[in-house]
Amino acid sequence: MKVLKFGGTSVGSPERMKNLLDIIDASERQVVVLSAVSGTTNSLVEIGQAYLVGDKTKAASLISALKAKYEIFIKDLFAKPEFLEQGKEVIDYHFSLLSSIANDLFTPVEEKIILAQGELLSTTLYHVYLKEIGVPSVLLPALDFMKTDEDNEPVVDYITSHLIPLLEKSPDNNLFITQGYICRNAFGEIDNLRRGGSDYTASLIGAGIRSEEVQIWTDIDGMHNNDPRIVQGTKPIAQLSFDEAAELAYFGAKILHPQSVFPAQKYKIPVRLLNTMDPQAKGTLITNDSEKNQIKSIAAKDGITAVKINSSRMLLAYGFLRRVFEVFERYKTSIDMITTSEVAVSLTIDDTTHLAEILGELKAFGDVEVDADHTIICVVGDFAADKHGFGSRVLEALKHLPLRMISYGGSNHNLSVLVKTEDKVEALRSLHSRLF
Ligand code: ADP
Ligand code: ASP
Ligand code: MG
Numbered sequence: 001m002k003v004l005k006f007g008g009t010s011v012g013s014p015e016r017m018k019n020l021l022d023i024i025d026a027s028e029r030q031v032v033v034l035s036a037v038s039g040t041t042n043s044l045v046e047i048g049q050a051y052l053v054g055d056k057t058k059a060a061s062l063i064s065a066l067k068a069k070y071e072i073f074i075k076d077l078f079a080k081p082e083f084l085e086q087g088k089e090v091i092d093y094h095f096s097l098l099s100s101i102a103n104d105l106f107t108p109v110e111e112k113i114i115l116a117q118g119e120l121l122s123t124t125l126y127h128v129y130l131k132e133i134g135v136p137s138v139l140l141p142a143l144d145f146m147k148t149d150e151d152n153e154p155v156v157d158y159i160t161s162h163l164i165p166l167l168e169k170s171p172d173n174n175l176f177i178t179q180g181y182i183c184r185n186a187f188g189e190i191d192n193l194r195r196g197g198s199d200y201t202a203s204l205i206g207a208g209i210r211s212e213e214v215q216i217w218t219d220i221d222g223m224h225n226n227d228p229r230i231v232q233g234t235k236p237i238a239q240l241s242f243d244e245a246a247e248l249a250y251f252g253a254k255i256l257h258p259q260s261v262f263p264a265q266k267y268k269i270p271v272r273l274l275n276t277m278d279p280q281a282k283g284t285l286i287t288n289d290s291e292k293n294q295i296k297s298i299a300a301k302d303g304i305t306a307v308k309i310n311s312s313r314m315l316l317a318y319g320f321l322r323r324v325f326e327v328f329e330r331y332k333t334s335i336d337m338i339t340t341s342e343v344a345v346s347l348t349i350d351d352t353t354h355l356a357e358i359l360g361e362l363k364a365f366g367d368v369e370v371d372a373d374h375t376i377i378c379v380v381g382d383f384a385a386d387k388h389g390f391g392s393r394v395l396e397a398l399k400h401l402p403l404r405m406i407s408y409g410g411s412n413h414n415l416s417v418l419v420k421t422e423d424k425v426e427a428l429r430s431l432h433s434r435l436f
Pocket of ligand 1: 253
């Protein structure tokens, strides 16, 4: 059984929604994961923020603007009055929930309920549309099988034990529609897999049901060899390994949610990145295999803060790095890059929620310097077979820019450098013109 995920632009208009059946083969049993209609989650974020600051007037006007869009949407989606009426009931239900939610206390729990409405809307409307055109389908509530634990990690076994019985309940049905992004957390509350999380949903379902393939349908023909929003002339990559795809996703290639590769990798499920606007294009296939000895792609991750700890106590000392890392661990702050010299260590973080406390503790080790507004530029490929030459090619392309950190050798498929964010665009373009 395949899993097909369609992103926000792929369901972004009534016409796009209708065209999904050009891609979905309704004669094959499969799970179809939908994102919210593009722009909806951003609007829901704004609505939540308005409520959080107590601005109910602003929330109300954002809600009515979004509702107006859906009223137009359903007029184009449905042809028959009976189904238009059903579509209207769907949007009335979700929008009155949005309007009434802050009547009492507004907390992050209510905020997450708001964020969940986008995927609930898109999937329910699509389900009603399939009914209108006479294509049988079952709407599966993701909240019944997608679950995270106390550490906010999804639980694949829970998906398996809860989703398989739901699929078995409808042995003659082919299309199962479900929501991306949303889940229940360890407390049973409605939660989500973070922005862009529908890719993660698809991969988790693929793992949970040991799917033969996961297809991520989006608005571009696969993973490109650089960020197409910044660099001109980027090209799709035909084949990537799970490790390479994971590095690219983690270091900023927006086409994939950062964690989405891992479940598929663990259960060896091939992932294809495909273009809804050009379904014949080959896209990118992600498996255990990859072309060896090649630079594949470049990605960039903004919002990075570098922390340097200078300490003469590091000289010839053991246990120093462990004590430094323990400080970050205590504040649940993950470290991306690290470089060391005999008397200093530099590392980077992207979550600065607890930076002040972390710095307070690190001062006990020596002088601490902090540089905000940095970007990790990550060059990904298979550098194992023949290790010489890659580093010099990357550094040559960046020789006119100040580099704050360089990291190479941590794995066989990543060379990362840290630059000021203001130098990012130039770094990406210069690397692109010299490496490809
Ligand atoms: P969806 O809504 O389908 O999930 P996203 O907007 O999340 O789509 O991801 C697709 C977008 O990712 C593309 O339109 C493209 O602008 C952006 N992108 C960033 N880096 C890359 C890359 N290396 N390859 C392909 N797309 C990329
Ligand atoms: N709708 C969610 C978002 O915009 C999830 C997704 O599209 O993957 O982040
Ligand atoms: Mg996405």
